Amino acid sequence: MDTELDERLRSRLRDLQASVPGVDPARAHQRHHRRIRTHAIIGSRVPVGLAAALVVVVVGIAAIGSGFSRDPSSASSLQPQLSPAASVTLTAAVQTEAPVVGVDNVQAHIVAGIGSPVVLSATLTNRSGRDDVLVGGSSPSGKVSLYAQCACATPEPTDPTTGIAGVMPNGGLGIPAGKSVSMAPESLLVLYAPAKPIAVGSKIEVTFRFMTSPPATVTAVVLDGASR
Amino acid sequence: MKRAIDRDPVHDIEIEAAFTQNMSWLHRRLALMVGDHDLAWDIAQETFLRATDNWPIGGRDDLAKWLVTVGTRLCIDEIRRRKRWGFLPLSETSATWALERDPDLWHAICGLDAVTRGALLMTVLEGYTQEEVAGILGVSRGTLASRLSRARGRLREAIGERQYGH
Numbered sequence: 001m002d003t004e005l006d007e008r009l010r011s012r013l014r015d016l017q018a019s020v021p022g023v024d025p026a027r028a029h030q031r032h033h034r035r036i037r038t039h040a041i042i043g044s045r046v047p048v049g050l051a052a053a054l055v056v057v058v059v060g061i062a063a064i065g066s067g068f069s070r071d072p073s074s075a076s077s078l079q080p081q082l083s084p085a086a087s088v089t090l091t092a093a094v095q096t097e098a099p100v101v102g103v104d105n106v107q108a109h110i111v112a113g114i115g116s117p118v119v120l121s122a123t124l125t126n127r128s129g130r131d132d133v134l135v136g137g138s139s140p141s142g143k144v145s146l147y148a149q150c151a152c153a154t155p156e157p158t159d160p161t162t163g164i165a166g167v168m169p170n171g172g173l174g175i176p177a178g179k180s181v182s183m184a185p186e187s188l189l190v191l192y193a194p195a196k197p198i199a200v201g202s203k204i205e206v207t208f209r210f211m212t213s214p215p216a217t218v219t220a221v222v223l224d225g226a227s228r
Numbered sequence: 229m230k231r232a233i234d235r236d237p238v239h240d241i242e243i244e245a246a247f248t249q250n251m252s253w254l255h256r257r258l259a260l261m262v263g264d265h266d267l268a269w270d271i272a273q274e275t276f277l278r279a280t281d282n283w284p285i286g287g288r289d290d291l292a293k294w295l296v297t298v299g300t301r302l303c304i305d306e307i308r309r310r311k312r313w314g315f316l317p318l319s320e321t322s323a324t325w326a327l328e329r330d331p332d333l334w335h336a337i338c339g340l341d342a343v344t345r346g347a348l349l350m351t352v353l354e355g356y357t358q359e360e361v362a363g364i365l366g367v368s369r370g371t372l373a374s375r376l377s378r379a380r381g382r383l384r385e386a387i388g389e390r391q392y393g394h
Contacts, residue, residue: 005384009352012333012387013260017353019329020256020265131366133301135294136286145286148360169290171297171356174366187363209282211298 100127101134101175101213107184108191108220110200114163117192118222119147120206121184126175126213133172133211134187141204142194146170148187162192172211200224239283246291247276254295260349261303263323263338271306275299296354297364300346304365307342336386343367344375348383351376 102125110116126132137144148170150157158165173187183189191198191206198204200222207217251272258275259268275298285291326334337345343365350356350364358376362369 002380005380006352008387009383012330013349013353016326016330016333017256017260019325020259020268021325022252023255023269133297133364133366135282135297136290138284143286145290148363169293170363171293171350171360172364174363176366209285211278211301215282 101125101132101208101210101216102127103208103216103218105182106206106218106220108204108206108222109225110198110222111164111225113159113192114161115192115194116198117162117164117190117194118198118204119164119225120189120191120220121182121187122208122218123180123182124173124175124208125180126177128213129177130212131177132175132213134175134183134208135172135211136209137189137191137206138209138215139191139204139206140195141198141206142191144189144191144206146173146187147190149185162190164190175210198222243276243280243283246279250292250295251276254299257296257349257353258299258303259323259325260337261300261342261346262306263326263334265323265325267306268303271299271302274302293354296350300350301365304342304346332386333383336383339382340379341375344379347372347376348379 104123104125106120106122108118108120111119120137124134134146136146145161146169147159147162147164147167150166150168157168159167159169161169167188167190170187173181173183175181189206189208191204202222203219204222205217205219207215209215254275255265255269255272258271259265262268262271275295278298279285279291279295282294285294323334337348340348347358347361347365347367350361351358356364358373359369362372365372367375
């Protein structure tokens with residue numbers, strides 16, 4: 001019943017999607033490159049509006065707190081002066097660190113598949129104040145993608161990219177703000193198509209990539225799949 | 229963070245190609261989330277900037293999934309932000325392209341909250357499972373299932389009353 005509805009919905013949504021007015025490709029590229037250049041200068045992690053608002057608020061509070069007092073040592077000075085404490089607060093506000101997701105308890109195991117892929121799991125701790133999503137990874141040792149254990153079909157399907165049985169590509173793993181999420185056993189990063197064969201006992205470097213937080217790079221010792 | 233200015237020149241070429249290949253459909257896809265196609269364009273650009281920071285991103289399918297996932301999250305954040313602050317509200321009537329094409333479906337979609345709308349589009353258009361969408365959007369599987377069930381009920385009424393076309 002839902003499948004039939006989904007089919008009709010899909011058809012009409014695609015039709016609706018096709019009716020969205022397009023953007024002139026040349027203008028689009030121009031706009032995109034302008035934005036890339038701005039991004040290169042200021043970076044995307046700095047919430048500019050928020051930082052500017054913080055500066056305004058802190059300066060305002062500091063000005064009220066210290067008062068636009070006249071310096072008694074200088075009769076002609078009517079300049080507003082920030083108190084040292086307010087200056088420290090201002091510096092701290094501007095230098096606030098970007099949200100960070102911690103990656104701990106990393107486990108890496110070689111499993112049966114195409115070219116001996118390595119599956120990785122870890123505990124992810126979101127130390128930021130907003131929800132984040134693990135969206136994938138990368139490694140100098142090979143390609144990395146996020147997968148989920150498939151608990152639906154019997155016999156278990158084999159993923160055509162990695163050759164691992166019982167997994168399917170996963171779009172992302174949610175990590176609520178202030179919480180720890182253990183990837184195992186449902187989600188795993190799979191390192192596949194290795195640049196050179198990966199042996200048990202060797203070390204691999206893997207970068208975990210998130211939607212908003214900066215990527216986190218970890219080094220893990222590869223264990224035999226039998227010890228999973 | 230690897231800033232755009234420090235990137236590998238090979239990555240620049242790859243990103244340029246990916247932009248040309250994916251920007252058009254991503255823009256249209258995100259317009260279904262926010263209605264306003266100019267805003268959808270801005271969010272699609274923001275999605276690509278995030279992709280630039282996280283480059284390289286797997287193969288072609290991985291990139292498409294990544295773009296939809298991140299783009300949908302950004303749309304949800306934007307809808308919530310505009311609702312919270314109360315300025316520049318997103319009006320369903322601003323999407324004239326949708327009202328001209330399929331007004332019943334569009335009104336029904338606009339009646340869904342941002343998360344349900346994102347989840348519905350991801351399951352119906354991209355074929356994500358409910359488990360995957362629940363993980364991506366950070367809601368429990370049960371909550372998502374009941375929201376999607378209610379949403380399907382509303383959409384069934386909307387698209388049942390009017391046949392496709394004009």
